[in-house]
Amino acid sequence: MQKLSPAQIAEALASLPGWTFEDGCLCRRYQFPSFTHAMAFFAGAGTVAERMDHHPDWSNVYNRVTVRLSTHDAGGVTQLDVDLASRMEQLAARLL
Numbered sequence: 146m147q148k149l150s151p152a153q154i155a156e157a158l159a160s161l162p163g164w165t166f167e168d169g170c171l172c173r174r175y176q177f178p179s180f181t182h183a184m185a186f187f188a189g190a191g192t193v194a195e196r197m198d199h200h201p202d203w204s205n206v207y208n209r210v211t212v213r214l215s216t217h218d219a220g221g222v223t224q225l226d227v228d229l230a231s232r233m234e235q236l237a238a239r240l241l
Contacts (some may be wrong), residue, residue, distance in 0.1 A: 148221040157227040164230055170202070170213040171226050175237055177208045182240045186210055189236045197232075199225050 149157070154166050164173045177183040183205055190212075194200050202213040212233065214226040 146216055146219045146223040146225055148219045148223055154222055161230050161234060169221050170215040171222055171230050173212045175210045177240055180207050183208050183210050186237055186240055190233050193232045194229060197229055199229055201229065
């Protein structure tokens with residue numbers, strides 16, 4: 146998997162509302178209506194990540210979920226991160 150260029154990352158972010166590029170990672174902070182919604186997101190996104198064999202660095206506090214994506218083997222953001230972020234957006238849209 147090839148690390149994306151800064152221009153490719155900027156292009157990807159244009160289609161990922163709410164996502165930013167921080168410290169070499171794609172980042173997003175979600176705030177759900179409740180803890181239950183946040184856990185539903187965790188379960189759904191976790192299943193997607195497992196199928197993709199690409200696991201996020203993420204955390205949860207009550208109704209908030211923070212996600213950081215990068216491909217450690219490539220040393221930065223790859224298309225795999227962009228794809229997982231896109232899938233996470235689809236899941237979150239159902240819960241927000």
